[in-house]
Amino acid sequence: MSLVSLGDLAQSFVMRRNMGQVKAELQILTQEMTTGVSADTVRHTGADLGPLNAISASLARLAAYHSATTELELFSGAMQTALQTVDGFATDLAPQLLSAGAALQDSTLDALGAQAEQSFKAAVAAFNTRVGDRSLFAGSATHQTPLPEGEALLATLETVVAGAATAADVAAALDGWFTDPAGYAAQAYQGSAAMAEITIAPGEKAAIGVTALDVGIRDTLKGLAMAALMGRGVPGEATAGRAALATMAGEALLAAQPHRAGLAAATGMVEGQIAAAQARNSAEITALELARAKIVSVDPFEAATKVKEAQTQLEMIYAVTARLSSLSLMEYLR
Structure with missing residues (x-):
């Protein structure tokens, strides 16, 4: 039997190759020992990647749900804040207007008129709130600001009540304009229908259906506008007429309170639905990540x-x- 030997150069090459292979294997094994995860998933699973692919697809879908619920949560929270702010204006102002209407004092009526005008403009600004450059109360037309600025809207309303001789005439003109499809809905509201539903969890959808067209918002703006116009001398300089309009404004704000509460409750229900969906999605993500870790772990x-x-x-x-x-x-x- 002949003896086969290696030359020095070939032997050196073989030794370097073996050393490189062992170093590479040691690096991979050290990584696996440190991380607890196989470096070669195909080999580790016996080339059966079906379960891993299914888990990855589910996690990607849940990531999309997370994005949707996060955005909807931000929207509903900001909308709830705006509704509470405006409700605070109306709740604070209504009893004062009723009291001033009975007192028949011009100084009190002037002060409440100025306060009502500020509240009206602040309410309009609240309904024009944007989050991430998207309007809250414009329905699906989130690129549009739903209402004109408060001063511009008051100027329009002054035109609407021009010629009204009594407080009753002013109230009727405002009521007609805010309820007429050719009035507030066409001349003031610049948004569109409510936002469509979006999927927030497997088999579950949610949507915020509140817009500046809702009765609670329209009636609240009408009551605030009535009081603000009273502060601007409508229906005239007579104290009795202004006092009567102040009383009607207070009654209008009180009458709109159940509608405002309904809007807040509807928004709160969506917030609760979102929170529950987020909890379920989070639990599913945790379970899937544990399952994936079990498959690839060493x-x-x-x-x-x-x-x-x-x-x-x-x-x-x-x-x-x-x-x-x-x-x-x-x-x-x-």
Whole structure:
């Protein structure tokens, strides 16, 4: 049997190749031992990637739900804040208007008229609130500001009540304009229908249906506008007429309170639905991530054993290399 030997150059090449392979394997094994995750998923799962792909698809879908619920949560929260702010204006002003209507004092009527005008403009600004450059109360036309600015809207209303001789005439003119489809809905509201439903969880949809066209918002603006116009001398300079209009404004704000409460309740229900969907989605994400980790995880004891074996093998290669490097002709001839 003939003996086959390797030349020095070939032997050096073989040793370097083996050393490189063991180093690469040691690096992979160390990574697996540290992270607890297999570096070669295909090999680890026996090329059965179906469960992993299904989990990844579910997680991607849940990520989309998370984005939708986060945006809807932001919208509903900001909308609830605006509704509460305007309700605070109306709730605070209504009893004062009723009291001033009975007192028949011009100074009190003037002060309440100025306060009502500020509240009206602030209410319009609240309904024109934008979140992320998207309007809250414009329905699906989120790129549009739903209402003109408060001063411009008051100027329009002054035109609407022009010529009204009594408080009753002013109230009737305002009521007609706010309820007529050719009035508030056509001349003031610049949005569109309510937003469509969006999917927030598997098999579940939600939508915020509140717009500046809702009765609670229209009637509240009507009551505030009535009081603001009273402060501007409508229906005339007579104290009795202004006092009567103040009383009607207070009654209008009180009458709109159940509608405002209904809008807040509807928005609150959507907030609750979103919170429940987020909790379910979060639990499902956690379960899927645990399942994925179980599939790709490696046994820590086995990983540590393999690392030790690779280290021993590498040390042996180093020792052999060092031994071969120290050989000389004198050592060979001994």
